[in-house]
Amino acid sequence: FYNPVVVDIDEDTKQNEKPLQEVLNTARTAFSCGKSKPINFRKKQLKALEKFLIECEDEICEAVHKDLGKHRQEASMGEIDLVKRDLRHTLFELSDWAKPVAPDRSILNLLDGVYIYHDPYGVVLIMSAWNYPFMLLLGPLIGAIAGGNCVILKPSELAVESAKLIAKFLPRYLDKDCYQVVLGGIEDTTELLKHKFDYIFFTGSSSVGKIIHQAAARHLTPTTLELGGKSPIYLDESADILTATRRIIWGRTMNAGQTCISPDYLLCSKEVEEKFLAAARTVLEEFYGDGDVKLSPYLSKIVLDRHYNRLMNFIKGSNVAIGGSGDPRTRIIAPTVLIDVKPDDPVMLEEIFGPILPIVTVNSPLEAINFINERDKPLALYVFTNRKDVKELFLNNTSSGAVTVNDVIMHIWADNLPFGGVGASGMGAYHGKFGFDTFTHKKGVLERGLGKIAELTQFARYPPYTKSKGQF
Ligand code: NAD
Secondary structure (H helix, E strand, O other): OOOOOOOOOEOOOOEOOOOHHHHHHHHHHHHHOOOOOOHHHHHHHHHHHHHHHHHOHHHHHHHHHHHHOOOHHHHHHHHHHHHHHHHHHHHHHHHHHHOOEOOOOOHHHOOOEEEEEEEEOOEEEEEOOOOOOOHHHHHHHHHHHHOOOEEEEEOOOOOHHHHHHHHHHHHHHOOOOOEEEOOOOHHHHHHHOOOOOOEEEEEOOHHHHHHHHHHHHOOOOOEEEEOOOOEEEEEOOOOOHHHHHHHHHHHHHHHHHOOOOOEEEEEEOHHHHHHHHHHHHHHHHHHHOOOOHHHOOOOOOOOOHHHHHHHHHHHOOOEEEEOOOEEOOOOEEOOEEEEOOOOOOHHHOOOOOOOEEEEEEOOOHHHHHHHHHOOOOOOEEEEEOOOHHHHHHHHHHOOOOEEEEOOOOHHHHOOOOOEOOOHHHEEOOEOOHHHHHHOEEEEEEEEOOOOHHHHHOOHHHOOOOOHHHHOO
16 A cells, blocks of 8 residues: 555546556646636536535545544544535635636726736645545645646545545546546655646645655745644633633544644643643543543544654653543543643644643743744644733734634634644645635736727837936
8 A cells, every 4th residue: 555656446447556657647638638627617526526525424434433533523524524615615606716807907007908817727736644634635625626727636645544535436526637646655755746746735744844845846836835833822811711621622632632723732820720620620521421531432543653652752751630541552542631841841842743731831921922932833823811902912923824712723614714824834825715826826917909099108118218208
């Protein structure tokens, strides 16, 4: 599974392995012929993508359960519903989005036509991470199809069952020339990246994001990087602590904390910390009962042994206020809260990506803001407060991909908000119109008449240059 560069295991057509060059040539030819461009064709493909999600829902949930132990409801919500919502929104709006826009004209162009066309880039590469193997691949695909591009999809090799399912089933629904799936590990991806694409959309870690950016630079290929990092929470005494804690614990334990916008650490005062810990014990019992939480069907597993060991090492040697245990056989870690955490503790030096929440105490919102601003720009920032001045302080003095006030993660569900990072957490954005815009080049078009009146307005630009012409 890891070695073949390209696997197209569509049993209907018996097209088995295809050499990479053939895959790329097929996409290039399809784009050059204009196959992916007509609006009706794009809509048909988006509807087919929706059909795939509806008809394969059971298989999708099963694959995600095998890969990550995700509960069916969590899988439906994160992998299917979110994508369907974006699909329906895009289908509804696409005809409008795709129309050339006529911006306001200045006096210089009063007699001209001035337009912005939304050109597809061409053949685009979409690479994704393993933690939401369907949503992270199919979400950007919506924008790429809507924009009229041909697409090479590269799922993560770490969500093995999901990647196999995508390679096997998706080609049964989508046009086989315009949209193709390529499987493979690091070696194969390195080979893939040597080829020229017209756009690269990457979801993954910041460290691999740099590799992708360098590979793209060799061909001057524009890139969107959806990366990760540590997304902080600030919680103050004015918030309803029980409600805030329920939302925070949900966000930190969903998919076992393996969510790019999962709240990574908590900044609060010592007094708020005490209230938070009491509330967290109540909430965890509410969610997972009073037995061994590791046996709960609602907790996902950690994707690999390597990551399980990395996470358990964070816990070892830390002051554990809640949880702290793990089962290496199932790779399930009990939701864990760490206290007395120092800024240079290992758990604070990298994205955790697990169900562990360290608390760093601060004495004021300003101290929290300084703490955040001294570090890489987060993908998401969460502020829990009922104080308008505190909310404004964070909104106006920090930089992050997004902010949610008094909740976590839910900004991803808000229609019409861009989803993306800034600085080390990424560049570019997608979802809805932002996805369409990401995958289309904005081509400025000026159209001028050749008639006498049009030409009269141009006299000042031609030699011989005279003083009077210079005044125009
Ligand atoms: P990753 O960077 O290891 O892998 C992502 C993709 O890159 C995979 O397809 C993989 O095959 C490929 N890849 C890995 N190493 C490579 C290399 N050396 N050369 C070329 N390609 C390579 O990330 P991951 O472990 O799959 O995902 C976890 C990370 O992704 C976390 O940091 C998380 O925050 C981030 N993430 C971000 C978002 C977002 O929307 N911003 C969403 C999910 C995950």
